[in-house]
Amino acid sequence: MRLHRNLCFATVDGLLQIFNEGTYADKVVQQLLKRDKRWGSRDRAFVAETTYDIVRWKRLYAEIAEVKEPFSRDDVWRLIAVWATLKGIKLPDWKYFENTPTRKIKGRFDEFSKIRKIKESVPDWMDELVAKELGENLWSKEVAALNLQADVVLRVNTLKTTKEKLQAELFDLDIETEEVKNHPDALRLKERTNVFTTDAFKKGFFEVQDGSSQKVAEFLDVQPGMKVVDTCAGAGGKTLHLAALMENKGQIVAMDIYENKLKELKRRAKRAGAHNIEMRVIDSTKPIKKLYDKADRVLIDAPCSGLGVLRRNPDAKWKLQPEFIDKIKETQAQILSSYSRMVKPGGKIVYATCSILPSENQDQVKHFLTSEAGKDFTFVKEKKILSHESGFDGFYMALLEKKK
Numbered sequence: 001m002r003l004h005r006n007l008c009f010a011t012v013d014g015l016l017q018i019f020n021e022g023t024y025a026d027k028v029v030q031q032l033l034k035r036d037k038r039w040g041s042r043d044r045a046f047v048a049e050t051t052y053d054i055v056r057w058k059r060l061y062a063e064i065a066e067v068k069e070p071f072s073r074d075d076v077w078r079l080i081a082v083w084a085t086l087k088g089i090k091l092p093d094w095k096y097f098e099n100t101p102t103r104k105i106k107g108r109f110d111e112f113s114k115i116r117k118i119k120e121s122v123p124d125w126m127d128e129l130v131a132k133e134l135g136e137n138l139w140s141k142e143v144a145a146l147n148l149q150a151d152v153v154l155r156v157n158t159l160k161t162t163k164e165k166l167q168a169e170l171f172d173l174d175i176e177t178e179e180v181k182n183h184p185d186a187l188r189l190k191e192r193t194n195v196f197t198t199d200a201f202k203k204g205f206f207e208v209q210d211g212s213s214q215k216v217a218e219f220l221d222v223q224p225g226m227k228v229v230d231t232c233a234g235a236g237g238k239t240l241h242l243a244a245l246m247e248n249k250g251q252i253v254a255m256d257i258y259e260n261k262l263k264e265l266k267r268r269a270k271r272a273g274a275h276n277i278e279m280r281v282i283d284s285t286k287p288i289k290k291l292y293d294k295a296d297r298v299l300i301d302a303p304c305s306g307l308g309v310l311r312r313n314p315d316a317k318w319k320l321q322p323e324f325i326d327k328i329k330e331t332q333a334q335i336l337s338s339y340s341r342m343v344k345p346g347g348k349i350v351y352a353t354c355s356i357l358p359s360e361n362q363d364q365v366k367h368f369l370t371s372e373a374g375k376d377f378t379f380v381k382e383k384k385i386l387s388h389e390s391g392f393d394g395f396y397m398a399l400l401e402k403k404k
């Protein structure tokens, strides 16, 4: 690979914004990609992937380069020099790379490879917290997996097409996909490419959705004709899957505290041809109380630390704070205790997170089941998905049933 000056300039600008101004990496990359209309898909991929790579490995690269935040522009060039050297990319003779100590970089890399929190590039607090909850061994394997680039996985929208038809349509565009074991509606891209520009996407034939996330709607055991409440619907990744599993029959109430997310869900539902979804903003306790004892199924895809999805969201390593995790755990407990009241006797709920922390997952469920609010529920089953075992995001889901 050869480095191109204008692509590296764009990457440096983007990294300065992410690291020094705290702007979200996905927003910055989105903006960067609009910068030069002449860039082809390889150029765009370089900018996006290099930016994400350096965000992912910030701590390791900064320790090797001996630079500290806030980074100067020269510091960021040094991070790029470390990145390129470790990837075996030849450094061009630009002034930014003058006197780069290639051998020292490799030596320091070997030295830091013995210290997990530096090798895997995570803050001290995160390394300690997750190691304590998961165990040293499991965390060592998991954090390595969470530093890999995630595959692109599609969920076929069975309201509009079939897996075979979609696979053939994408193949005609030179986009090769493969089926994914135990994921009936999933297709994995053999090579990364931008699928959002395809007609198949615009016609609503698929959504991009990780394999673990595709397990959640399935876990809720829905049937066509049911009344289902998706309490933390967001922009509706799982709501749309529920609509497809319900064959557009019955009713889904999609709720969230943010109206703008539900608006995005509305747009996506239209594209997907999902007609049985109704959006309700949670702006008081009223919309919840109105549904007490009414739903056959309730999905609680709870807000969480997001520690299971660091592959696709590496800047969360630097943005997340332990105080936020403490607060979100309180929210999870409250949500579980209040939203579970929407299910009717004999109905079922799924509590899910994209976290790998037992304290956000099974501990919350155990606590709920022994509380006053949970006394009418029985535990049916749970699934703990770790990235190093599944190759997908880290996720947790538990199925509970309300007694008749």
Ligand SMILES: C[S@@+](CC[C@H](N)C(=O)[O-])C[C@H]1O[C@@H](n2cnc3c(N)ncnc32)[C@H](O)[C@@H]1O
Pocket (backbone or CB within 6 Å): 231, 232, 233, 234, 235, 236, 237, 238, 239, 255, 256, 257, 258, 261, 282, 301, 302, 303, 304, 331, 335, 354
């Ligand atoms: C894990 S995300 C949901 C992702 C979404 N279900 C999907 O599949 O795309 C959690 C959602 O919970 C919402 N949220 C946060 N606090 C909430 C609360 N107290 N009640 C309902 N939703 C809440 C957030 O706005 C966010 O959209």
